[in-house]
Amino acid sequence: MSILKIGMTAALLGAVALPAMAQDPDTCSTVRYSDPGWSDIAATNGVAAVVLKALGYTPDIATLSVPVGYEALKNGETDLFLGNWLPAQKPFRDDLDATGDIQELVQNLEGAKFTLAVNKAGADLGVADFADLDQHRDAFDGKIFGIEPGAPANQLIQGMIDNDDFGLADWELVESSEQAMVAQVTRNGDTPTLFLAWAPHPMNEAIETTYLSGGDAQFGPDFGGATVHTVARNEWVEACPNVAKLFSQMVFDVPMENVLMGKILNDGLEAEDAARDYLSENPDAASAWLEGVTTLDGQPAQPALEAALNG
Missing domain, CATH: 3.40.190.100 (Glycine betaine-binding periplasmic protein; domain 2)
Structure with missing residues (x-):
């Protein structure tokens, strides 16, 4: 792939430039990320878990407080984090950035x-x-x-x-x-x-x-206007380009998260059940996330998710 094409792809995605349709090795089958106990991050983590399972990956979500979660990412005990709220968590983010081992995959929410x-x-x-x-x-x-x-x-x-x-x-x-x-x-x-x-x-x-x-x-x-970002370990992004590409394209919006969180807090659903309901009710929601992404074994992602939701 040419340098020009890589740059154009990165600009279009607004995220890291990752090879299209790159199949991951089996060592990438488990994806480790954390949940600080907030319903908004539980909701987005649940969506990620449903999609990961449909693509043949195994989500491993650890319940960790914000400071402990950042240390886990810094120490390589987790692979990524979907809940980097800025500017509130800027000191933690600055600490991660100073290591040179972490990168931002995408701003996954605005309007917070x-x-x-x-x-x-x-x-x-x-x-x-x-x-x-x-x-x-x-x-x-x-x-x-x-x-x-x-x-x-x-x-x-x-x-x-x-x-x-x-x-x-x-x-x-x-x-x-x-x-x-x-x-x-x-x-x-x-x-x-x-x-x-x-x-x-x-x-x-x-x-x-x-x-x-x-x-x-x-x-x-x-009123404390904020954005939320997905950050990941460089080593994981390089080793697992397919699933990293998925997360570089996985973005949400406030109405979506309100619905997801309502299913969890008001309807009593587990986060993955809420995510499954939402994705079944909104079949186009994940289309952009899956562009250029495959299952773990190299098959197209969109049919795999549709089969999982309809199964």
């Missing part, structure tokens, strides 16, 4: 956001900006509901408390998990509640949520 938010009862107090919070401390019981310990978002919140940003020095970060936090906000009902919120997530449908302005320095502009 995350920052602090209040429920309807909080908004009814007139709270719409970070600067409004401290005058209503007692109404919120001085609590900020976050997610799991060690999460970059929690670190941002704790940093605000430690620095007395917006007068929050006497507030408390309540760490738990994504599911527990959403359940707590739901239980609080008409009690003013301050919590970490993000999109995509079904919480935006279930809870009347007001994202707070004024947190640009902490969470970034546009």
Whole structure:
């Protein structure tokens, strides 16, 4: 393949340039990636698992916190990660990039956001900006509901408390998990509640949520506007070009992830079952992901996925 053609292919894909229709060796049959316990990453990991199995690969998904997951990727214990949120996880990403052993395969989601938010009862107090919070401390019981310990978002919140940003020095970060936090906000009902919120997530449908302005320095502009990226080990990309090509083309959108996460959180489906349902209901969703990709044994990918979904 000529250098010009490689460059044109990379530009068209918006990802790494990988040989078309490159069959992987059997050593690539197991694909290792991690899940930090977030429903959005569980949803995309589930989609990846369904597609991988249809193509003859075996997904091996480890449940690891964000810091541990990045160390696993750095140390070669996993092959890739679909949940590199930027800018929130920039320190982790910078650390990976500094090794020279990791590359970005694709930006797999745009239009995401995350920052602090209040429920309807909080908004009814007139709270719409970070600067409004401290005058209503007692109404919120001085609590900020976050997610799991060690999460970059929690670190941002704790940093605000430690620095007395917006007068929050006497507030408390309540760490738990994504599911527990959403359940707590739901239980609080008409009690003013301050919590970490993000999109995509079904919480935006279930809870009347007001994202707070004024947190640009902490969470970034546009209410913590974010993108999500897939990163992988260079060695794995080079050794397994076919499956790496799949992941370099696997991109999602907010409406898709909202549906997937709703199936998991609201309908009680396992992530792979939710993904299988979604792909069966939206048969064209994976077409672009599979262009130039084969099964592990070198057969066309699209018919293999269709057969798996219809089987």
